[in-house]
Amino acid sequence: MENVQQERIAATATTPNMRDYENTYASMRWEEVEKQFSWHETGKVNMAYEAVDRHVEQGRGSKTALLYSDASREESYTFADIAAQSSRFANVLRGLGIGKGDRVFIFMPRTPELYFSLMGALKIGAVVGPLFEAFMETAVRDRLQDSEAVAIVTTPALLGRIPRSELPALKHVIVFGDDVPSEEGIVDYRTEMAGASEEAQIEWLGREDGLLLHYTSGSTGKPKGVYHVQNAMIQHYYTGQVVLDLQPDDVYWCTADPGWVTGTSYGIFAPWLNGVTNVIRGGRFSPQDWYATLQKYGVTVWYSAPTAFRMLMGAGDEVVQQYDLSKLRHVLSVGEPLNPEVVRWGLKVYGHRIHDTWWMTETGGQLVCNYPCMTIKPGSMGKPLPGIEAAIIDDNGNELPPNRMGNLAIRTPWPSMMRKIWNNPAKYEEYFRLQGWYVSGDSAYRDEEGYFWFQGRIDDVINTSGERVGPFEVESKLVEHPAIAEAGVIGKPDPMRGEIIKAFISLREGFEPSEELKKEIYTFVKVGLSAHAAPREIEFKDKLPKTRSGKIMRRVLKAWELDLPTGDLSTIED
Numbered sequence: 001m002e003n004v005q006q007e008r009i010a011a012t013a014t015t016p017n018m019r020d021y022e023n024t025y026a027s028m029r030w031e032e033v034e035k036q037f038s039w040h041e042t043g044k045v046n047m048a049y050e051a052v053d054r055h056v057e058q059g060r061g062s063k064t065a066l067l068y069s070d071a072s073r074e075e076s077y078t079f080a081d082i083a084a085q086s087s088r089f090a091n092v093l094r095g096l097g098i099g100k101g102d103r104v105f106i107f108m109p110r111t112p113e114l115y116f117s118l119m120g121a122l123k124i125g126a127v128v129g130p131l132f133e134a135f136m137e138t139a140v141r142d143r144l145q146d147s148e149a150v151a152i153v154t155t156p157a158l159l160g161r162i163p164r165s166e167l168p169a170l171k172h173v174i175v176f177g178d179d180v181p182s183e184e185g186i187v188d189y190r191t192e193m194a195g196a197s198e199e200a201q202i203e204w205l206g207r208e209d210g211l212l213l214h215y216t217s218g219s220t221g222k223p224k225g226v227y228h229v230q231n232a233m234i235q236h237y238y239t240g241q242v243v244l245d246l247q248p249d250d251v252y253w254c255t256a257d258p259g260w261v262t263g264t265s266y267g268i269f270a271p272w273l274n275g276v277t278n279v280i281r282g283g284r285f286s287p288q289d290w291y292a293t294l295q296k297y298g299v300t301v302w303y304s305a306p307t308a309f310r311m312l313m314g315a316g317d318e319v320v321q322q323y324d325l326s327k328l329r330h331v332l333s334v335g336e337p338l339n340p341e342v343v344r345w346g347l348k349v350y351g352h353r354i355h356d357t358w359w360m361t362e363t364g365g366q367l368v369c370n371y372p373c374m375t376i377k378p379g380s381m382g383k384p385l386p387g388i389e390a391a392i393i394d395d396n397g398n399e400l401p402p403n404r405m406g407n408l409a410i411r412t413p414w415p416s417m418m419r420k421i422w423n424n425p426a427k428y429e430e431y432f433r434l435q436g437w438y439v440s441g442d443s444a445y446r447d448e449e450g451y452f453w454f455q456g457r458i459d460d461v462i463n464t465s466g467e468r469v470g471p472f473e474v475e476s477k478l479v480e481h482p483a484i485a486e487a488g489v490i491g492k493p494d495p496m497r498g499e500i501i502k503a504f505i506s507l508r509e510g511f512e513p514s515e516e517l518k519k520e521i522y523t524f525v526k527v528g529l530s531a532h533a534a535p536r537e538i539e540f541k542d543k544l545p546k547t548r549s550g551k552i553m554r555r556v557l558k559a560w561e562l563d564l565p566t567g568d569l570s571t572i573e574d
């Protein structure tokens with residue numbers, strides 16, 4: 001990898017949470033962070049206590065914990081309110097005979113009740129499995145069967161997607177909403193909550209006791225149940241400090257749904273462990289809505305995803321100017337490569353750098369990030385979190401020198417690392433096959449200054465005429481072209497070149513597909529990046545296949561191209 005980018009955006013502010021990255025990295029000790037939690041004194045812990053009830057006990061009960069709005073509701077809850085509601089729900093579950101270690105799933109749209117249920121389930125030591133509301137029956141069944149869930153919280157609209165006859169372990173379906181059917185095994189959320197006490201005994205847990213079961217789809221086969229434990233809170237808390245840069249008076253908004261790990265680790269735990277006011281916006285994405293949300297609540301810290309930023313960019317700069325976003329202080333991104341073009345645009349229209357963060361469902365927390373006090377190189381994921389050793393290794397576990405592409409790996413362990421893949425120890429072991437390392441499945445390189453550059457999933461890396469090309473690099477260049485809204489790039493087998501680069505492209509409003517445009521795009525990449533990286537084939541599409549978390553599904557593009565089965569599509573956007 002020769003083309004280490006030289007573009008830099010200097011730090012604009014220092015912050016009390018981390019003034020100097022290198023010094024913090026050198027002196028970071030997880031044992032010091034652990035001292036913030038109750039197990040330090042008692043040996044026992046509970047996420048719900050640390051994130052909610054502790055604030056009440058320590059006199060912060062009247063502070064706003066949740067600012068919620070959707071098309072029909074606008075509500076605000078204090079930490080004391082959340083403590084009370086989650087205790088009620090804990091009592092409801094206990095009344096049903098549910099307890100420590102039982103899997104309780106939550107399958108509902110983002111409403112305050114989702115957050116009460118989730119915290120209530122954690123209070124009794126249940127392991128929570130959050131499901132995205134758009135899952136259809138097969139996706140729901142696979143996950144509930146694999147985990148042998150005993151209860152699920154849902155709404156009347158989603159009830160039909162829970163195939164109870166195929167789920168022998170599922171004893172209770174708790175339904176929030178109007179017209180709850182009175183059937184055996186169905187529990188009316190409102191009725192039960194109304195009769196439950198606001199005082200609940202916290203189930204004290206060990207740090208290695210269960211917290212969450214987050215299902216994630218691999219490139220093949222059934223979804224994997226990634227199991228996280230209480231200990232993860234150390235990392236949620238710490239990254240809330242040094243990555244999200246949370247301060248006591250912040251108003252924080254993470255746009256992710258709790259059906260994805262970002263929506264739990266950073267949509268619930270990191271802000272609440274830090275006692276910070278959390279904004280939740282229900283409903284679908286719309287640029288006007290999102291800007292209105294930022295303005296209405298005076299959001300100061302905003303965590304979103306490249307796909308959203310690209311859509312906001314597509315909506316135009318004029319839209320931004322109609323809103324007062326002056327409270328905004330810190331902007332972050334996760335989930336897929338953050339194109340340099342988007343970073344430049346963010347700086348122009350928001351006046352803020354967008355800080356890329358890299359991590360995975362399996363890692364439970366952020367690992368490689370850009371920090372407010374650090375210079376950003378647009379297109380780079382940043383540097384390892386203090387307390388984390390990241391490296392680029394070859395397939396035998398040897399560390400590679402700077403600028404060589406290889407496996408992005410993390411030295412084991414770290415606090416929020418997954419502790420198993422449910423029912424699948426062999427799959428779990430695969431990640432740790434190289435002694436002392438977690439192998440992420442991403443390829444990347446590190447430059448001489450220690451910045452990490454994402455190149456692709458290992459199986460996405462393209463080998464053309466003996467040159468390895470990361471699809472992200474090409475996609476980033478493509479979206480700099482004024483006609484291109486989104487681009488997905490794959491390697492297409494070619495007798496001459498091993499693989500050639502094929503680009504699937506959706507155009508921005510006002511542009512039409514044409515052979516001229518294909519040639520122009522080819523030349524644009526050839527001139528802007530390199531000849532071997534230029535797409536020899538281009539196909540225009542109205543929409544690209546994406547996961548609901550916004551990742552372009554290259555394996556679906558590849559399957560289209562090669563006439564192969566597309567594999568598991570449960571996470572595809574509708």
Ligand code: WT7
Binds near residue numbers: 357381
């Ligand atoms: C995969 C993990 C945990 C956050 C939500 C996604 C890709 C994630 C970045 C980034 C480039 C990224 C990787 C990773 N990814 N963040 N900043 N730059 N790629 O979680 O669904 O478990 O996906 O998302 O390929 O392995 P996930």
